[in-house]
Amino acid sequence: MHIGYDAKRLFNNFTGLGNYSRTLIDMLTTRFPDNTYLLYTPKISDANVVKPYRHKEHCSTRMPEGLVRGSLWRGYGLAKELKKDQADLYHGLSHELPMGLGAARIPAVVTMHDVAWRTFPAMYHRWDRAIYDFKARHACREAQRIVAISEATKRDVCKFYNVKEEKVEVIYQPAQQLFYAELNKELAHRKLKQYLPQLPTDYLLYVGSVNRRKNLMGIVRALEAIPAGEQLPLVVVGNGREYLEEVHSYVCRYKLSPQFFLFTDIYDNRLLRYLYECATAFVYPSFSEGFGLPVVEAQLSGTPVVTSNVSCLPEAGGPHSLLVNPNDPESIAHAIRTLLADDEARQQRGRNSRQWALETFAPTRLAEQMMQMYRGVVGEE
Incomplete structure (x- = not known):
């Protein structure tokens, strides 16, 4: 098959949506090398993380060549390009599909990661909400199949966009390949001492964007509720704006700075894996997620997890994570103390x-799940 992809975020986004795009292409080209994977993007970043995809085996990158460029090409010019390239299928990897696929008779799949503009509208400007809503509604209507990255996302898509359940298939998001490698804690500790010498030996870890929905303040307040003799430092890997400033001001005001380590510029995934592997526990009490990939990355690194009992996080956390009420710092604190109280039980939980x-x-x-769905869609045409 010739399969077309919206690769804008693959080449230009370095967090969740970009990681999803890159790991999907990695796993499909590895398992199904006989297909041709057409990567359509209006531009390509110079970042190191995307360089392997410029000339990746089994892939062919497509960029605008005429007068129509940028978002206009991506939204209105792709159907013509796909037709010219004889694509059998198009997969929109982040909530949207280009116009004209139906007229060009090109079957389509779209991945819905979440509908946060609906479930957390206060986080979005009203014009952004309107744009996201328009694109999602169009994609859900035009796609032959919708991929939801969790059961929670499937429920939200069906609820907000009046989609029949049988049109939506849940296919989880894989982590990057390095997270599946064998553990080597001795090496991880050595690398952390080399590259992050200021890092404490024992620590709690949070990885992710720093915004109100992710609830970093809930972790900080939970740590306040833990007796001083039981506390561990909190290492935060992520970036943010106003909310991060709010958390940082709170940390300074209540003299928690010695227990708070912030890294905003860790882009090496090997170093990130070492941070996960050496953490005493991973704490992620988010209010809402589409999938919760950091929870999966922590578990693949053998680190026990404290996460929320809402949204998709019980799915991502599975049977061995401790689930908490994200609105209750005492609940978060109790789970952390439970993990810290028994070294052997905590380590066994990490292995499980x-x-x-x-x-x-x-x-x-x-x-295999994704390819089976592709074949089903193409076979229906």
């Missing part, structure tokens, strides 16, 4: 979590 995640989020199995 890794085994469960290796089986549940195995890239080969997820690639």
Whole structure:
């Protein structure tokens, strides 16, 4: 098959949506090398993380060549390009599809990661909400199949866009390949001492964007509720704006700075894996997620997890994570104290979590699910 993809975020986004695009292409080209994967993007970043995809085996990158460029090309010019390239199928990787696919008789799949502009509208400007809503509604209507990255996202898509359940298939997001490698804590500690010498030996870890929905303040307030003799430092890997400033001001006001380590510029995924692997526990009490990939990455790294009992996080956390009420710092504190109280039980929980995640989020199995769905869509035409 010749399969077309919206690769804008693959080449230009370095967090969630970009990671999803890159890991999907990685697992499909590895498991199904006989297909041709057409990557359509209006531009390509110079970042190191995307360089392997410029000339990736089994892939062919397409960029605008005429007068129509940028978002106009991506929204209105792709159907013509796909027709010219004889694409059998088009997959929109982030909530949207270009116009004209139906007229060009090109079947389409779209991935819906979440509908946060509907579930957390206060986080979005009203014009942004209107644009996201228009694009999502069009995509859900025009796609032959919708991929939801969790059961929670499937429920939201069906609810807000009046989609029949049978049109939506849940296919989980894999982590990057390095998270499936064998653990080597001795090496991880050595690398962290080399590259992050200021890092404490024992620490709690948070990884992700720093915004109100992710609830970093909930972790900080939970740590306040833990007796001083039981506390561990909190290491935060992520970036943000106003909310990060709010958290930082709170940390300074209540003299928590010695227990708070912030890294905003860690782009090396190997270093990130070492941080996960050496953490005493991973804490992620988000209010809402589409999938919760950091929870999966932590478990694949053998680190026990404290996460929320809402949204998709019980799915991502599985049977071995401790689930908490994200609105209640005492609940978060109790779960952290439970993990810290028994070293042997905590380590066993980490081992169990890794085994469960290796089986549940195995890239080969997820690639086969996706390809089976592609073949079904093409076969319907």
